[in-house]
Amino acid sequence: xxxxxxxxxxxxxxxxxxxxxxxxxxxxxxxxxxxxxxxxxxxxxxxxxxxxxxxxxxxxxxxxxxxxxxxxxxxxxxxxxxxxxxxxxxxxxxxxxxxxxxxxxxxxxxxxxxxxxxxxxxxxxxxxxxxxxxxxxxxxxxxxxxxxxxxxxxxxxxxxxxxxxxxxxxxxxxxxxxxxxxxxxxxxxxxxxxxxxxxxxxxxxxxxxxxxxxxxxxxxxxxxxxxxxxxxxxxxxxxxxxxxxxxxxxxxxxxxxxxxxxxxxxxxxxxxxxxxxxxxxxxxxxxxxxxxxxxxxxxxxxxxxxxxxxxxxxxxxxxxxxxxxxxxxxxxxxxxxxxxxxxxxxxxxxxxxxxxxxxxxxxxxxxxxxxxxxxxxxxxxxxxxxxxxxxxxxxxxxxxxxxxxxxxxxxxxxxxxxxxxxxxxxxxxxxxxxxxxxxx
Amino acid sequence: xxxxxxxxxxxxxxxxxxxxxxxxxxxxxxxxxxxxxxxxxxxxxxxxxxxxxxxxxxxxxxxxxxxxxxxxxxxxxxxxxxxxxxxxxxxxxxxxxxxxxxxxxxxxxxxxxxxxxxxxxxxxxxxxxxxxxxxxxxxxxxxxxxxxxxxxxxxxxxxxxxxxxxxxxxxxxxxxxxxxxxxxxxxxxxxxxxxxxxxxxxxxxxxxxxxxxxxxxxxxxxxxxxxxxxxxxxxxxxxxxxxxxxxxxxxxx
Numbered sequence: 237x238x239x240x241x242x243x244x245x246x247x248x249x250x251x252x253x254x255x256x257x258x259x260x261x262x263x264x265x266x267x268x269x270x271x272x273x274x275x276x277x278x279x280x281x282x283x284x285x286x287x288x289x290x291x292x293x294x295x296x297x298x299x300x301x302x303x304x305x306x307x308x309x310x311x312x313x314x315x316x317x318x319x320x321x322x323x324x325x326x327x328x329x330x331x332x333x334x335x336x337x338x339x340x341x342x343x344x345x346x347x348x349x350x351x352x353x354x355x356x357x358x359x360x361x362x363x364x365x366x367x368x369x370x371x372x373x374x375x376x377x378x379x380x381x382x383x384x385x386x387x388x389x390x391x392x393x394x395x396x397x398x399x400x401x402x403x404x405x406x407x408x409x410x411x412x413x414x415x416x417x418x419x420x421x422x423x424x425x426x427x428x429x430x431x432x433x434x435x436x437x438x439x440x441x442x443x444x445x446x447x448x449x450x451x452x453x454x455x456x457x458x459x460x461x462x463x464x465x466x467x468x469x470x471x472x473x474x475x476x477x478x479x480x481x482x483x484x485x486x487x488x489x490x491x492x493x494x495x496x497x498x499x500x501x502x503x504x505x506x507x508x509x510x511x512x513x514x515x516x517x518x519x520x521x522x523x524x525x526x527x528x529x530x531x532x533x534x535x536x537x538x539x540x541x542x543x544x545x546x547x548x549x550x551x552x553x554x555x556x557x558x559x560x561x562x563x564x565x566x567x568x569x570x571x572x573x574x575x576x577x578x579x580x581x582x583x584x585x586x587x588x589x590x591x592x593x594x595x596x597x598x599x600x601x602x603x604x605x606x607x608x609x610x611x612x613x614x615x616x617x618x619x620x621x622x623x624x625x626x627x628x629x630x631x632x633x634x635x636x637x638x639x640x641x642x643x644x645x646x647x648x649x650x651x652x653x654x655x656x657x658x659x660x661x662x663x664x665x666x667x668x669x670x671x672x673x674x675x676x
Numbered sequence: 677x678x679x680x681x682x683x684x685x686x687x688x689x690x691x692x693x694x695x696x697x698x699x700x701x702x703x704x705x706x707x708x709x710x711x712x713x714x715x716x717x718x719x720x721x722x723x724x725x726x727x728x729x730x731x732x733x734x735x736x737x738x739x740x741x742x743x744x745x746x747x748x749x750x751x752x753x754x755x756x757x758x759x760x761x762x763x764x765x766x767x768x769x770x771x772x773x774x775x776x777x778x779x780x781x782x783x784x785x786x787x788x789x790x791x792x793x794x795x796x797x798x799x800x801x802x803x804x805x806x807x808x809x810x811x812x813x814x815x816x817x818x819x820x821x822x823x824x825x826x827x828x829x830x831x832x833x834x835x836x837x838x839x840x841x842x843x844x845x846x847x848x849x850x851x852x853x854x855x856x857x858x859x860x861x862x863x864x865x866x867x868x869x870x871x872x873x874x875x876x877x878x879x880x881x882x883x884x885x886x887x888x889x890x891x892x893x894x895x896x897x898x899x900x901x902x903x904x905x906x907x908x909x910x911x912x913x914x915x916x917x918x919x920x921x922x923x924x925x926x927x928x929x
Binding site for chain 2: 308309507519520522523579580581582583584586587588589591592615616617618619620621626627628629630631632633634635636637
C-alpha cells in the first residue's frame with residue numbers, strides 16, 4: 237500500500253511537469269502562462285479551467301462515458317447500469333464528484349490510473365468491463381480534461397448496488413493473469429507514415445471511442461482476439477447481449493473501404509445513410525456519443541475506418557441448395573414479405589435509401605449469424621433522433637404479429653432474394669432471440 | 677448434420693401453415709431485374725408512427741402478450757408522459773422501451789401531439805350486465821367519491837364528461853372493462869409506474885376494494901362516448917395540489 241502511495245506521488249510530480257510542458261490544447265493558452273500558474277501554486281486560472289472542462293465534456297462524449305455510467309432514465313454519470321457478462325453482472329459506478337458515493341475524493345492521478353492502468357484508487361484491479369484495454373491509449377492531457385469535466389458536475393448522491401462477479405472469477409490474482417495475457421498499457425503512438433487526420437481517427441477509434449469493446453472477437457475468457465491487420469475490429473458477439481457487432485474490416489460485414497468519407501460520416505453522426513441504418517447498441521452510441529463529434533473528428537474516424545485493410549470474414553456464407561423444398565419455403569417467405577414488409581422495403585427490396593433501408597444487397601441482412609436482423613424484426617425500433625435526422629422513420633415490432641416460424645421463413649426469403657445469398661434462418665434461432673428481449 | 681436439423685425446424689414451422697403455401701403464387705424475383713425505383717415515402721407523421729399503429733389501432737386490441745389500447749384523442753401531455761416513461765423504463769413494458777430507445781423528447785412530443793389530435797370513431801360501448809345496486813355504487817364513486825376514505829370523485833380529475841383533463845389526465849370512456857380493471861390492479865400493485873413512491877392515483881386505487889373497482893370498470897365501459905366530447909380545461913386547485921406529482925413532474929421537463 238505504501239508503495240502505491242509513493243508511486244502515486246511520483247506520478248503526480250510527473251504529471252505536474254507534464255502539464256506545464258504540454259502546450260495548451262485549444263491553442264489559447266501558452267505553456268508559459270500555465271507554468272506560471274503552477275509555480276505560484278494557485279489553481280488553474282478560471283478561464284483555463286473552463287476551457288479544460290469544456291474540452292473534457294467533449295471528450296467524455298466521444299468516449300461515451302455517460303452511456304455506461306447512467307442508468308436508463310437515471311441521473312447522468314451517477315452509474316447503476318447493469319452490464320451482464322458471462323463473468324457476472326457488473327454495475328457501473330457513480331462518477332459524479334459526490335464524496336461518499338461518487339469520485340469526489342479522487343484526483344487527476346487516481347483518474348489516470350483507472351483509465352491508463354485499469355486500477356482503482358485503492359489499487360484494486362478493475363474488471364475489464366470498464367474498457368481500460370482501450371482507454372489506456374488516451375493521452376494524459378485528455379484524461380485530465382475529462383476528469384476536470386467530471387469534477388465540475390453536480391454531485392449526485394447515489395449508492396449503486398455492488399457488482400455480482402461469479403464466484404469463480406471473483407479473485408484478484410486471476411485478473412493479474414488476465415491482464416498479463418490481454419492488457420498492454422500504453423498511450424496511442426502515432427504512425428509517422430500516416431496523416432495527422434488518420435492518426436486522430438485511429439486514436440478516437442482505438443482509444444477514446446473504444447470501438448473494439450464491441451467490434452472485436454473475444455475468447456471464452458473475454459480477451460480480445462485480434463487478427464493480423466484487423467486492429468481488433470474483426471467483429472464479434474457483444475458480450476452478454478444478443479447482438480453481433482459486425483466486422484469493420486470485412487467487406488462481407490461492415491467494412492467501409494468501399495464507401496465515400498461523406499457516407500461514413502453521415503452514418504456515424506446521423507445514425508442513417510443511404511447504405512445503412514444504425515440499430516441496437518450502435519444506435520445508442522450514435523445517439524449519446526458520435527452525433528456530438530466535430531466534423532473534423534468524424535472525418536478522421538471515417539478516414540481511419542475506410543483505410544483498414546480487408547480481412548477475411550470469420551463467417552461462412554452458407555446459402556441453401558435450391559431444392560424444391562427450399563423453393564417452397566422461400567415462396568411462403570415471399571408471401572409474408574408481400575403482406576408485411578413490401579410497403580416500406582419495396583417489391584424488390586429496394587427500400588427508400590436514407591429512410592427505409594434497402595434489403596437487397598444489405599450486408600446486415602445477410603450477416604452470419606442472423607441475430608441482428610432477427611432482432612430488428614422482433615423488436616423493430618427507431619434509428620436515433622439526431623441533429624441530422626431528428627424525426628426518423630421507424631420499423632414496427634413484429635414479435636406480437638408473426639410467429640417464430642413465419643419470421644424464419646420471411647428472413648430466409650429476404651436473405652436469398654434480389655441477389656442476396658445467405659443461410660436459411662431457423663425457427664430455433666428466432667426463438668432464441670426472443671429470450672434476448674428481456675435484456676438490454 | 678446441423679443443416680439437416682435447421683431444415684427440420686423450418687419444416688416444422690411450415691407444416692402448420694401448409695394450406696397457405698398451396699395458395700401462394702409469388703415467385704422469387706430474379707436478381708437480374710433492373711434497379712427498382714425507391715419506395716415513395718410520404719413526409720407525414722402518419723407514416724412516421726407506423727411502428728405504433730401496428731398495434732395501436734382504431735379499437736383496443738388484445739395481442740398475444742398484451743393489451744393494446746387505442747390512443748387516438750387522448751390528452752397530449754398524458755401521451756407524452758407515457759411515451760417518455762416507457763422509453764426510460766419508468767412505466768414498464770419492454771417492447772415499448774426497445775421501440776423508443778434513442779428517440780428524443782422533442783420527437784416523442786410530436787408523436788403525442790399527433791395521436792392526441794387524431795379523431796377516430798370510438799368503438800360502441802360494451803354490453804355489461806350490472807345489478808341496480810352495482811350501478812348505484814359505481815355512480816356514487818364516480819360522481820361523489822367517498823370522503824370517509826379520502827376517495828375523490830372520478831369526475832374531479834377525469835372531467836365532468838369523464839373525457840380527461842388537459843393536458844395530463846386521461847379520459848375514462850371508450851375503454852374496455854378489462855383494460856380499466858387491469859389498470860386499477862396495476863395502480864394498486866405499483867405495476868403502472870415502477871419505483872414511483874407516492875402517486876395520487878395509486879393511493880386512491882389502494883383505498884378501493886376489488887369489488888368497487890370492478891363495478892366502476894363495468895359502468896365506465898358501458899357508457900357511450902358522447903358526441904364532440906373532449907377533455908376538461910383544468911384541474912380543480914385542490915386536486916392539482918393533491919396530484920402535484922403528476923402536474924409538477926410534467927412541468928419540470
